[in-house]
Amino acid sequence: MKAITLKLMNRNISLPRLNSVIILVALFLTISCREKKTEKSSDTVDQRVDSVLALMTLEEKIGQLTLYTSDYDVTGPSIRENYKDDIKAGRVGAIFNAFGASYTRKLQEIAVKETRLGIPLIFGYDVIHGHRTIFPISLGEAASWDLKAIEQSARIAAEEASAEGLHWTFAPMCDIARDPRWGRISEGSGEDTYLGSMIAVARVKGFQGEGIGKLNSVMACVKHFAAYGAAQAGRDYHTVDISDRTLREIYLPPYKAAIDAGAATVMTSFNELDGIPATGSKYLMTDILRKEWGFTGFVVTDYTSIMEMIPHGIAEDTASAAALAIEAGVDMDMQAGFYNDALLNLVKQGKVKEDLIQAAVRRILRKKFELGLFDDPYRYCNEEREKSTVMKPDFLNAARDVSRKSIVLLKNETNVLPLNKNLKRVAVIGPLAEARNELIGSWSAAGDWKKSVTLLEGIRAAAPSSMQVVYEKGCNINDDSTRNFSKAVQVARQADVVIVAVGEAASMTGEASSRASLNLPGVQQKLIEEIQKTGKPVVVVLMNGRPLTIPWLDKNVSAILETWFLGTQSGHAIADVLFGAYNPSGKLPVTFPKSIGQVPLYYGMKNTGRPMDPNNKYTSKYLDETNDPLYPFGYGLSYTTFSYGDITLSKNRISTSGELVVTCAVTNTGKVSGEEVVQLYLRDRVGSVTRPVKELKGFQKISLEPGETKQIEFKLTNADLSFYRRDMSFGSEPGMFDVFVGGNSRDTKTISFELTN
Numbered sequence: 001m002k003a004i005t006l007k008l009m010n011r012n013i014s015l016p017r018l019n020s021v022i023i024l025v026a027l028f029l030t031i032s033c034r035e036k037k038t039e040k041s042s043d044t045v046d047q048r049v050d051s052v053l054a055l056m057t058l059e060e061k062i063g064q065l066t067l068y069t070s071d072y073d074v075t076g077p078s079i080r081e082n083y084k085d086d087i088k089a090g091r092v093g094a095i096f097n098a099f100g101a102s103y104t105r106k107l108q109e110i111a112v113k114e115t116r117l118g119i120p121l122i123f124g125y126d127v128i129h130g131h132r133t134i135f136p137i138s139l140g141e142a143a144s145w146d147l148k149a150i151e152q153s154a155r156i157a158a159e160e161a162s163a164e165g166l167h168w169t170f171a172p173m174c175d176i177a178r179d180p181r182w183g184r185i186s187e188g189s190g191e192d193t194y195l196g197s198m199i200a201v202a203r204v205k206g207f208q209g210e211g212i213g214k215l216n217s218v219m220a221c222v223k224h225f226a227a228y229g230a231a232q233a234g235r236d237y238h239t240v241d242i243s244d245r246t247l248r249e250i251y252l253p254p255y256k257a258a259i260d261a262g263a264a265t266v267m268t269s270f271n272e273l274d275g276i277p278a279t280g281s282k283y284l285m286t287d288i289l290r291k292e293w294g295f296t297g298f299v300v301t302d303y304t305s306i307m308e309m310i311p312h313g314i315a316e317d318t319a320s321a322a323a324l325a326i327e328a329g330v331d332m333d334m335q336a337g338f339y340n341d342a343l344l345n346l347v348k349q350g351k352v353k354e355d356l357i358q359a360a361v362r363r364i365l366r367k368k369f370e371l372g373l374f375d376d377p378y379r380y381c382n383e384e385r386e387k388s389t390v391m392k393p394d395f396l397n398a399a400r401d402v403s404r405k406s407i408v409l410l411k412n413e414t415n416v417l418p419l420n421k422n423l424k425r426v427a428v429i430g431p432l433a434e435a436r437n438e439l440i441g442s443w444s445a446a447g448d449w450k451k452s453v454t455l456l457e458g459i460r461a462a463a464p465s466s467m468q469v470v471y472e473k474g475c476n477i478n479d480d481s482t483r484n485f486s487k488a489v490q491v492a493r494q495a496d497v498v499i500v501a502v503g504e505a506a507s508m509t510g511e512a513s514s515r516a517s518l519n520l521p522g523v524q525q526k527l528i529e530e531i532q533k534t535g536k537p538v539v540v541v542l543m544n545g546r547p548l549t550i551p552w553l554d555k556n557v558s559a560i561l562e563t564w565f566l567g568t569q570s571g572h573a574i575a576d577v578l579f580g581a582y583n584p585s586g587k588l589p590v591t592f593p594k595s596i597g598q599v600p601l602y603y604g605m606k607n608t609g610r611p612m613d614p615n616n617k618y619t620s621k622y623l624d625e626t627n628d629p630l631y632p633f634g635y636g637l638s639y640t641t642f643s644y645g646d647i648t649l650s651k652n653r654i655s656t657s658g659e660l661v662v663t664c665a666v667t668n669t670g671k672v673s674g675e676e677v678v679q680l681y682l683r684d685r686v687g688s689v690t691r692p693v694k695e696l697k698g699f700q701k702i703s704l705e706p707g708e709t710k711q712i713e714f715k716l717t718n719a720d721l722s723f724y725r726r727d728m729s730f731g732s733e734p735g736m737f738d739v740f741v742g743g744n745s746r747d748t749k750t751i752s753f754e755l756t757n
């Protein structure tokens, strides 16, 4: 057959003459659209996508549906080492774990110059809490309850990532997590649906900035769809078996909020749901995501999760697993290589409709056009920009600010904090005081732990010159050696105040890091017990990625600061709080249980038919533990105090079309200015299905000078009162509601109103 030669993306391609007329039309459209760059209507993009699709063989289309890792990989050894050959062979549409302007340019060149059609690659990466400048782990950042700060942190991550050739982040993780044994609780926003939804939106806005295709934006990826956080017994990858009502009411809203905010992509989850692995679930990927929610972006699997449908026991081989996934509505195969291996034959054998593949490629190509990659595949590979962007001073300052906002003051007896500047000698003890490598936490992207500021460094930098700062490690994070206890006790004895930094290693949370105990690992508590015996005031600085069971600390030490893993600026941020340069304002995004036997423990529980009564054995409780948490959801102290006035309502009765204004006066009753997170909860007293005892429906982070009072207003509408009713329709039901306002989910003022039809 005679061939003609055409040029696409500066590549000479040979095409059979028969198709040349169609192709010429298609190319004309591509090129003419390229010239009309300002026309950004989706029609135009679709026409351009069509023009490329018309050129593609089925093999090339299937290749676009594949995402392979570069040869570096944080989650374990990579399956494919020869990914460069795959790029050349057109067997890959996107690459992850490769970053850097020049490195991504090299890989892009292979795709553009050495494949028949020169279709550019998308580069993705787990930019979870910062890229080079590392911000607090997501759970920690959620403790700031500061949506602007959270958005800004994602914005900076996107600025850095996009300057390093990346187009796509695998974030935000929107999984509600109510079981702190699950190590991935650290990657999300905690236990609450409302807070989680607001944060999901902030993160999407931050990552995607002014829109996909802007040079400083990256595509967000809402993960892990769906309900991954409900893993039984908190064991990672474990079975999820929840009702459709719980799924829709508790777990789905944050994903949906992120999608409504414009998130470009979605990642499936590893878990099964009601017997069907998410990656093979048409209910999730097509019925809910696309049909109910109108999602138009593309869906990628989680790492090898198509392959995992075999051990799940729902597919017997590569072909059946690939068929399940594509039929469910999954567009891109991360790392399993099953689409590449099986889809061609499945189509040839008539077992999978080519239309499904066509639809999936279309969704992926659309994003490549929106990213501007067909106009210039190297537009994100600018080394100059990379140099001037990563870790610039403004970003470090922002990280310090977000970090200190994320710190939660759990206890401050006799106001030992902020530290008195006249102290002569401060002892800094504990395995995390100098553990530079732990501070950036899990999923720390391209963050360099060597650039982190340790607690000891932060304290030394902030301490007045008259204050002596002495350090002793005392013990390791997680072994049983008490050998160095005596040195630590010695140092403590000579100090006026002892700061002890304890907690978890960064690797104890994150993926595949579930724990069956929530205690401080190793001998850390024993070390504190020994130090406590010196009688010196002890300030515990916790670094960890999940709630810990620390009743002994709560009872015995003078002060406790929950600092999570704060990232690059850890030491400075903590020192700002210790010395009072910043008044702590963080509030827990997750309940801290007293003991592991209480887990799962969250504030939004149901009342049960036998609510706890201490005087009645036959009520819902434990024989050997109370039902109360150690620290409730929403809890966190300040260096000042706040008082809440009585709640007033604009009306005592509203109809479904009405609006209710809830007002509460909040006063700073202490001596320093401070920030407070004013929280509003609701309870629907009687419903056609049982309702939680409290549900967060609003919050405001406010700032008050000493003595200042602010009237805080919340507006409630029918949407806030709605839920999945007995027939699964979403709406409200008339009746009495309780409103609660306070500084945490436990200590609240209350009032009630009636909803009428």
Ligand code: BGC
Pocket: 075, 126, 170, 223, 302, 303, 511
């Ligand atoms: C994790 C995802 C992550 C992916 C790519 C998986 O193991 O579950 O959260 O985005 O790897 O690194």
